[in-house]
Amino acid sequence: MSAVGGRDRTLPLRQGQYVETSSVPTVPAEELGEHLVGSRERGGRLAHLFGRRMPDGSVVIYAFVAFDAEARFEVTASRVQPDANGRLTYPAVTPHWPAAQAFEREIAEQYGVHPLAHPWLKPLRYHATDDGTAAPWGPFDPERPIPGDYPFYRVEGEEVHEVAVGPVHAGVIEPGHFRFQCHGEEVLHLEIVLGYQRRGAERLLLHPNQTRALSVAETIAGDASIGHALAFCTALEALGQSRVSLRAAAIRGVALELERLANHTGDLGALCTDVAFLPSSSYLGRIRGEFLNVTAEICGNRFGRSLLRPGGVRFDIPPELAERLRVRLEELQRETLEVLDLMFSQSSVLARFEGTGVLTEHQADEIGMVGPAARACGCRRDVRCDHPHGVFQFSHIPMAVETTGDVYARAAVRWLEVRRSLEFLLETLGNKAEGPTFRPLGALRPSAMAFGVSETWRGEAMHVAFTDEGGDLAFVKAKDPSIHNWFGLALALRGVPVSDFPVCNKSFNLSYAGHDL
Amino acid sequence: MNVLRVILAVPEAVVVLAMPPLLMSVIAKTKARFAGRVGPPWLQPYYDLAKLVRKAPVHSRTTTWIFRAGPIVSLAALLTVALLVPVLTRGTPLGFAGDVILIAYLLALGRMFTVLAAMDTGSSFEGMGAAREVTFGAMSEPALFLSFVVLAVAGRSLELGRMVGAPPLGAWGPVGPAMVLVVGALLIVLITETCRVPVDDPATHLELTMIHEVMVLDHSGPDLAAITYGAALKFVLLGSILLHAALPHGGLPAWLDPPLRIAELAGLAVLVGVLESSLARLRLNRVPLLLAGATVLAGLATVLTLMRSTA
Numbered sequence: 001m002s003a004v005g006g007r008d009r010t011l012p013l014r015q016g017q018y019v020e021t022s023s024v025p026t027v028p029a030e031e032l033g034e035h036l037v038g039s040r041e042r043g044g045r046l047a048h049l050f051g052r053r054m055p056d057g058s059v060v061i062y063a064f065v066a067f068d069a070e071a072r073f074e075v076t077a078s079r080v081q082p083d084a085n086g087r088l089t090y091p092a093v094t095p096h097w098p099a100a101q102a103f104e105r106e107i108a109e110q111y112g113v114h115p116l117a118h119p120w121l122k123p124l125r126y127h128a129t130d131d132g133t134a135a136p137w138g139p140f141d142p143e144r145p146i147p148g149d150y151p152f153y154r155v156e157g158e159e160v161h162e163v164a165v166g167p168v169h170a171g172v173i174e175p176g177h178f179r180f181q182c183h184g185e186e187v188l189h190l191e192i193v194l195g196y197q198r199r200g201a202e203r204l205l206l207h208p209n210q211t212r213a214l215s216v217a218e219t220i221a222g223d224a225s226i227g228h229a230l231a232f233c234t235a236l237e238a239l240g241q242s243r244v245s246l247r248a249a250a251i252r253g254v255a256l257e258l259e260r261l262a263n264h265t266g267d268l269g270a271l272c273t274d275v276a277f278l279p280s281s282s283y284l285g286r287i288r289g290e291f292l293n294v295t296a297e298i299c300g301n302r303f304g305r306s307l308l309r310p311g312g313v314r315f316d317i318p319p320e321l322a323e324r325l326r327v328r329l330e331e332l333q334r335e336t337l338e339v340l341d342l343m344f345s346q347s348s349v350l351a352r353f354e355g356t357g358v359l360t361e362h363q364a365d366e367i368g369m370v371g372p373a374a375r376a377c378g379c380r381r382d383v384r385c386d387h388p389h390g391v392f393q394f395s396h397i398p399m400a401v402e403t404t405g406d407v408y409a410r411a412a413v414r415w416l417e418v419r420r421s422l423e424f425l426l427e428t429l430g431n432k433a434e435g436p437t438f439r440p441l442g443a444l445r446p447s448a449m450a451f452g453v454s455e456t457w458r459g460e461a462m463h464v465a466f467t468d469e470g471g472d473l474a475f476v477k478a479k480d481p482s483i484h485n486w487f488g489l490a491l492a493l494r495g496v497p498v499s500d501f502p503v504c505n506k507s508f509n510l511s512y513a514g515h516d517l
Numbered sequence: 518m519n520v521l522r523v524i525l526a527v528p529e530a531v532v533v534l535a536m537p538p539l540l541m542s543v544i545a546k547t548k549a550r551f552a553g554r555v556g557p558p559w560l561q562p563y564y565d566l567a568k569l570v571r572k573a574p575v576h577s578r579t580t581t582w583i584f585r586a587g588p589i590v591s592l593a594a595l596l597t598v599a600l601l602v603p604v605l606t607r608g609t610p611l612g613f614a615g616d617v618i619l620i621a622y623l624l625a626l627g628r629m630f631t632v633l634a635a636m637d638t639g640s641s642f643e644g645m646g647a648a649r650e651v652t653f654g655a656m657s658e659p660a661l662f663l664s665f666v667v668l669a670v671a672g673r674s675l676e677l678g679r680m681v682g683a684p685p686l687g688a689w690g691p692v693g694p695a696m697v698l699v700v701g702a703l704l705i706v707l708i709t710e711t712c713r714v715p716v717d718d719p720a721t722h723l724e725l726t727m728i729h730e731v732m733v734l735d736h737s738g739p740d741l742a743a744i745t746y747g748a749a750l751k752f753v754l755l756g757s758i759l760l761h762a763a764l765p766h767g768g769l770p771a772w773l774d775p776p777l778r779i780a781e782l783a784g785l786a787v788l789v790g791v792l793e794s795s796l797a798r799l800r801l802n803r804v805p806l807l808l809a810g811a812t813v814l815a816g817l818a819t820v821l822t823l824m825r826s827t828a
Contacts, residue, residue, distance in 0.1 A: 132682040163641045163725070172720040185801065187647075274726070277797035278619040282552035348715065348797040356800075498645070499801040 009035060010065070010074035015389040018238045018450035021466060024062070024077045029090035031063065032078040038095045039065040039074060045381065046368050047073060048462050049093065049103035050477045051111050053130055054079075059088055059111045062477075064451065065092040068386035073451070080113055092118035099368025102483050107459035108136050122151055125195035127514050150222025155181035155188050163498065164490070167196050182498050190493040190501075192486055197516035205232070205463075205476040210310055210441070213473075217463070218305050221480050221514030226252075226259045228478070230465070234389060234452025235465040235476075236310040239444040244390070245409055245435025248312035250428055253293060253391030255304045255313075257421040260457040262291035264414040264421075265336060266472070267509050271411055272343060274354040274503040280343040287336050294325055294332075312438035319432070326429045333422045340415050353408035357492035357504035369488045370481045371459020372417065373508050376402045376409035383455035397424050410507040417457075446471040456481060458511065480514025526610055529775070531561075532605045536779070537693030538562030540756075540786045547790025562749070569742035577735060579635050583826035586602045587634025588736060588743040594627035595750050602756045603678045605775040607766070612678040617665045620677060621658065624710070628654050635732035637808070649801070652727065655717070655807040659711045660702045663815035666823045667699045668762055681761035695825070696762070697816035703759040705811035707789075709804075711752045714793040716804050726801070756785045 009025050027035045036046065044065035051059045061078045069347040080090045092115030104115040105124040106416035107406040112133040115121070121136055128140040137151075154162070161182050167175035175196040204216040217232035218225040230252055237244065244252075268286025299307040299315040307313055319324070343349055359369075366375035374381055382399045384392045400416035402409035444467045453465040459481030470476035489508045493501060535555045549556025558564075576584065600611040601620050609616075632650055635643040665680070672680035709716045712729035724731050733744050760781045766774055799807060 161641065161644075163645065165725065168723055272797070274721075274723065276714045276721065276793070277795040278548055278552050278794045282554060287551075346797060348799075351803075352797055352800055497801055499726045502727050 005398055006116060008201070008451055010039065010076045010130065012072050013451070014072050015234055015387055015451070015453060016238050016243075018241065018445055018448045019075075021447050021449045024075055024449070026077045029061070029078045029080045032063070033091055033093040033096045035076060035078075036065065036093055036100070039076075039096060042398045043067055043069060045076065045086070045365075046097060046103075047101050047460065048479050049107070050464070050479075051080075051113060052466070052475055052477075053106040053111055055470070057082060059107070061090075061107065061113075061115050062464070063093075063203045063376070064462070066381075066387070067313050068381050073385055073387075073453075075449075088113040089116055090114075091116050093122070094118050097368075098366045101367075102487065106483075111438055112136070121406075123195065125198045127195070127198055129362040138274075146235065150177075150193050152179050153181070153189055153191055153194075155183075155312060156181075157184055162189070176512045178501075179417075180493075180501070185497045185499065187493045187496055187498050187501070190490045192490055194486070194512055194515050197513045199513075199517070201510060201517045202476055202478055205478065208472070210236070211306075214309055215305070217478070218303075219513075220478055220517065221458075221461075221482070221511040222303065223263055224259065224456040224458060224461065224480070224511065224514065226255045226304045226308065227454045227458075227461045228480070229304075230256060230390075230454040231461045231463040232465075232476075232478075233308050235450050235463045236441060236444070236451065236452075236473075238450035239309070239448055239465055240441040241445065241468055242311055242441050244312045244434040245439065246391075246394075247316075247435040248437050249390035250431065250433040251298070251313045251317055251437065252308060253395070254317070254425060254428055255298065255307055256454065256456075257294045257397075257425050258291055258298075259304060260421050260424075261336075261418060262288050262295070263457040263509075264418050267506060268340065268343065268411060268414055268418075270506050270509075271407070271503060273350055274506050277343070277346060277349050280339055280346075280349075283335075283347070284343075287332065287339065290328075290332055294328060296319070297325065305456070309438070311441040312419040312436065314438065315352075316437045317429070318407065322429045329422065329425055329429070336418060336422070340418065344412070344415060345425060351407065352500075352503060353411055353507075354404075354406060355498055356407040356500050357507065358404070358406045358494045359488055361403070363491055364405065364488060367487050367491070368484050370484045371412055371455070371460075372400075372413045372457075373485050373488055375400060376413045377405035378403040381460075383453050383460050387453055389454075391428065395424055395428060397421070407503055407507040425469065444471045444473070458482060458509070458514075459485065463512075478517060480511055481511040481516045482517070485510050486515060529605050529743045530610075532751065532775070533599060534750075538566060540752060541749050542781060543786035544790040544793070548625055548794050551791070551794035561755070562745075566742050566746055569737075570739050570781045572738035572822045573740035574736075574740050577638060579639050580634075580735075583630075584634045584637040584735070584741070587630045587637075588740040588747070590630040591627035592743040592747045592750075594623045594630075595747050595754065598623045598754055599750065602754045602757055603681065603714050603761050604753065605778045606771070607678065607761075607774065609676075609678040612676045615675045617669070617675060617677050617680070621661060621665070624751075625654070625658070631729075631744075634736075640735065640820065642727075642731050643734060645725075646728055649728045650732060653709055653804055653808060655804055657706050660808065660815045661706050662810035663703050663812065663819050664699045664762075665708070667695055667815070670822045677758070681758065681765065693825075695818040695821040698814040698821075700759065700763045702811040702815035702818070703755075705761060705807060705814075707752070707755045707759055708792070709787075709808060709811075710755055711748065711793060713789055714800045715796045716807065718798050721784075726798075749811070752786075753782065756782055760785060762812050767815070774797065 009027050047066040048064040053063050059080045063076045065074045080088050094104050107113050109124050112129040112135050114136040146149045163180040165178040167177045177193040179191045180187050201220050205213050207213040220228045265284050266288035269281050272281035295304045296302045359377050361378040364374050364379050384397050386398045397420050400413045402412050446469050449466045453462045462479040464477045466475040542559045546556045554633045603609050632647040635647045668680040674680050717728040
């Protein structure tokens with residue numbers, strides 16, 4: 001007999017390893033919440049929680065808990081069987097661990113599984129369940145408009161007013177609906193309704209042509225193409241038990257950090273635009289383009305599309321190109337740091353950033369935030385350091401952590417990461433790693449499961465892949481870091497003037513498409 | 518009023534009415550220079566106005582005549598103010614004793630109609646913008662009036678044309694340091710009233726942060742042209758009050774006035790452009806502090822002036 005939450009009911013797993021699907025230990029669905037809380041008390045962080053429909057109609061819930069200090073994940077499964085009335089129910093995890101809230105809503109929406117006593121049971125992406133049964137909040141009706149018919153949380157009172165923004169926005173950005181409950185200028189509560197971008201990406205990832213599947217992975221969140229492609233490739237390579245060469249891993253690392261640089265500089269520039277600080281805003285906008293162009297010099301695409309593929313990379317960085325890129329990055333390093341110094345030395349800019357949209361470490365931890373937004377609150381989690389894979393096993397990038405949890409901290413974490421990514425790039429491009437850039441992937445292990453995680457510029461992206469008895473991909477679950485962090489944005493807005501929403505939003509800059517999949 | 522004065526007033530009026538969009542170009546070019554860009558063509562604001570005038574306005578079905586009257590009343594109020602404010606020369610076509618009160622309330626009338634038109638749409642954004650506009654407008658009014666008091670005492674008149682720049686070497690002689698404070702207060706009033714950084718950001722597309730821009734989101738075509746042109750004209754008029762107070766051309770020959778004033782207005786536009794490029798926007802709840810500061814400056818100037826003139 002094992003203690004609840006004990007290690008013997010979980011299976012430790014690292015990046016690059018695969019397991020037989022049948023060997024994943026199971027806990028009864030009634031004990032899943034208790035079990036996960038036990039894992040949390042041992043220092044775990046909920047990395048993923050998702051369901052998979054079984055042929056017999058039951059749904060298996062897989063829980064991935066990350067133990068960042070010990071560089072491993074633990075996976076547990078839990079089978080939800082139909083009850084006497086044919087309904088799928090289990091006691092929700094969310095009341096014990098709020099980090100599960102979006103995941104459990106996703107399971108409810110995909111399979112009609114009712115997580116009992118879930119405190120915030122609302123549609124996540126607004127679509128029908130896989131077999132057409134009713135979700136816990138009722139059957140799906142495609143005729144009904146989304147935001148008009150959503151059970152919004154409402155604040156009542158004479159002086160309270162409601163502001164609705166989106167889904168069509170004034171700028172060229174993705175669609176999402178934001179509902180503010182305001183008292184004068186102060187936001188009492190913000191509710192974010194997404195789902196307008198749902199494309200069914202996980203089903204498309206099962207395409208038998210791996211190149212096609214990879215282009216889908218790259219477009220889960222278009223600005224994190226490399227990050228998602230890397231996580232997807234890592235999962236497939238683990239299933240195929242193939243190791244990429246050091247050279248290919250180094251090129252992947254270079255591309256990942258270039259993506260981070262482009263997005264961090266672009267976002268820092270956009271933060272300046274939002275507070276109307278002109279010089280940094282336009283220079284950082286240009287510098288973002290320069291980093292994208294460096295990626296294009298490697299593979300011909302500014303977002304690094306089609307650079308990665310399972311088994312390696314499609315483009316080499318020959319020594320003369322490496323030297324040319326190094327010279328260019330040295331020049332960019334000087335320019336970028338100069339502009340960022342200007343930005344962070346302006347008291348009028350700092351006055352807008354400091355104390356705006358504060359999240360505490362406790363809040364960030366409760367809702368399971370990841371990436372720079374979590375590090376800005378003092379949570380030490382960075383896949384590159386905690387679960388190193390590929391080139392990060394050899395070149396360590398120090399983790400950037402701030403403690404104040406405000407817009408300033410989120411900007412400062414990115415500033416630090418820009419510095420360190422540039423240093424990493426200059427060092428890595430100087431190394432001459434050996435090996436072929438591409439080794440075809442062998443046959444995938446049958447009836448197995450593996451995962452890949454990568455630290456995209458927004459945080460941890462995770463792909464979990466399952467094969468069937470024939471060794472074909474049967475099920476893939478993708479996760480963009482945004483699904484952890486959207487709730488953080490909503491919390492950060494409480495008590496903040498509504499006019500500070502744009503700068504708060506930009507400091508997170510979460511992906512709508514990545515959330516909607 | 519002699520015939521010559523009337524004939525001379527026609528080209529002056531043409532220049533005063535044609536100039537405002539060009540000054541917006543000066544601001545845009547200054548900002549572009551700071552951002553390392555070339556900026557839009559000099560005549561872009563005119564092209565934009567021509568484009569807007571050619572379009573048909575779109576009116577929401579939920580709006581009433583107030584929405585349509587808003588831009589017209591606002592522009593008419595500003596055009597009337599243009600007759601009372603000295604711009605290129607020392608004289609004003611319609612100046613009379615006490616016209617400062619009329620000027621202040623014509624500006625308020627224009628603001629009121631913009632605000633009413635915004636509320637008429639029933640949009641929550643525009644309601645928020647209207648609330649902000651009224652709050653900040655009410656807070657900048659004391660600074661404007663206290664500045665007028667100082668100028669009135671210094672110029673010994675209640676007619677704006679005589680209050681500013683009339684005596685040789687202007688008001689600087691008799692009331693001295695008080696004028697420095699008044700110029701500071703008027704500059705803050707100018708930035709607030711014309712919705713420039715650090716109070717408002719005319720370039721933003723984010724409805725939640727806007728003050729003036731959000732109120733005119735629903736206007737289109739010629740209505741929007743009237744609003745855009747009116748905003749530029751307001752800059753020229755308030756800028757002229759500031760310049761005439763700060764830099765009186767007392768001892769200079771009268772024919773030098775127009776070219777010098779045009780150059781000064783361009784200089785003011787450059788100054789605003791430089792301010793916009795080197796400052797981030799204030800947090801919205803800090804703006805009242807800035808306006809209170811302007812009121813304190815003007816109040817201090819009033820005390821100084823009244824003590825000096827009674828002593």
